[in-house]
Amino acid sequence: MKFSCEKALLQAAIATSSRATAPKSSIPALEGILLEADSELRLTGYNLETGIRTVVPAQVAEGGSLVLSARLFGDIVRRLPDDMVSFSAEGLTVHIQCGMSEFNIQGIDPEEFPELPAVEPQNALELAQSTLADMINRTLFAVSDNESRPILTGSLFEVNGSTLSVVSVDGQRLAIRRETLEKAPNMDFSFVVPGAALSEVRGICSDVEETASITTGARHIMFQVGSTLLVTRRLEGEFLDYRQAISRKSTVLLTADVRQLMASIDRVSLIISEKFKSPLRCTVGDGMLYFSTRTAIGDASDQCPVTGDGGELKIGFNNRLLMDALKAVPTETALLKMGTSSSPCIIVPTDAEEGAEPYLFMVLPVRLSAG
Incomplete structure (x- = not known):
């Protein structure tokens, strides 16, 4: 097996195929990358759950196959100078040269590398x-x-x-x-x-x-x-059955600036941690969304202007789950739909047709204790 390849291209291919290698395995080959050279050079990583195969442009002088440790091979190529990498293998002994750098390392028998599953198209x-x-x-x-x-x-x-x-x-x-x-x-x-x-x-x-x-x-x-x-x-x-899970009986409709909403939640969340947990208490007023929380550290409150009136609805959320949903919103403003203190909050585009929204996020509330 013998080929030469540009360092940057080889490094990128190793990084891609390494995504599917097993970090630790009783089968050493699963911690490695399978290199196959014939009319092209292919690199494959496979952890028995997911396999990734990528093709890299290379000048193949002699065909063959071999498995190399993904970590070691990746570290070597990453540290090589920006030049052509020459790769040759005699049996399981591999010689890598680039510029003035040379490495001789041992590979693994390719027979120990499991085949990627065949996908019969349906x-x-x-x-x-x-x-x-x-x-x-x-x-x-x-x-x-x-x-x-x-x-x-x-x-x-x-x-x-x-x-x-x-x-x-x-x-x-x-x-x-x-x-x-x-x-x-x-x-x-x-x-x-x-x-x-x-x-x-x-x-x-x-x-x-x-x-x-x-x-x-x-x-x-x-x-x-x-x-x-x-x-x-x-x-x-x-x-x-996600369609049945989505509540369509919302009585409170709020239009909010997503960044402003996230900033308010982020500030109030400063006193919430894994050690000191507490729900995010929300009160939906007329044109304003009020947030508050209290833990052993202290208490915090903030408010965010919105368009709409919630009739002083009080509802609690896990602050992290609500923030995750808002981070995924692709627009500057969004429509928040609520009903009661026990019904979910649905976040959708402000002008989307119901049932055909390009995105929809739903967060279930948490129960608030009295006071």
């Missing part, structure tokens, strides 16, 4: 990389980390006509992001992708209009982003 869709990254970014925060309901540790991708919806829910909050597809698939379908895999998909997407494709199989899902391929298992089970 359904497929395409959308811009930037759009896919944005849809993941605005919903991933609401994915559950509770393994007692594995299906909720992923996001639901739902294709209905020409609309793609990505939905995440963790029992206390819900996030939906919708987008109209330029090329609508021939049929409606849905699938659930593990949150950990979506985090890696977001990392390999660029802020460009170039297309990313998603292909679903019986047990796995494949994301093709440029020259990089990510394969992950699909989560099986019945996802929450």
Whole structure:
């Protein structure tokens, strides 16, 4: 095996494929990157849950395959001078040279590296990389980390006509992001992708209009982003009926400046911590939203102007969950819908058609003690 490659390109490919390597494993090959050279150079990382394969431009003089420690290989290439990297292997002994730097390290038998699962196509869709990254970014925060309901540790991708919806829910909050597809698939379908895999998909997407494709199989899902391929298992089970979970009986409608609202919550939250927890108490007045909280550290209050009247509704929230939802709002202003002290707060665009909002965030309230 023998090839040469630009340092920057090789470093980027190692960083991408390393996203799917296991940090620690009883199988040493899973902590490594599989290098395969023939007509092209491919780097693959696989932790038995998610696999990432990327192609890097290289001049291949001799084909072959080998597994190298992702950490060591990455550290070596990152510290090399900005020049062409020459790579050659005799058996499992690898020689790396760049400029005046030389390394001789031991590799791992490629036979010990498991094959990536094959994805037999059932359904497929395409959308811009930037759009896919944005849809993941605005919903991933609401994915559950509770393994007692594995299906909720992923996001639901739902294709209905020409609309793609990505939905995440963790029992206390819900996030939906919708987008109209330029090329609508021939049929409606849905699938659930593990949150950990979506985090890696977001990392390999660029802020460009170039297309990313998603292909679903019986047990796995494949994301093709440029020259990089990510394969992950699909989560099986019945996802929450999110449409039934969304309360549409709101009597309080408030239009708020998102940044002002976040600033007020952030200030009041200064005395809340993991050690000193307390709900964020909200009183919805006429044209004003009042916040207060009290812990062993002290108490704090603030207020934010809004458009609308809540009739002095008192409602409590987990400050972190409410802030996470507001951070995901893409617009300067948003519409907050509330009902009673026990019904959720729904955040949507100010002018969106009900049921077809491009984004929707829902946060359940917490019970307030008397006084």
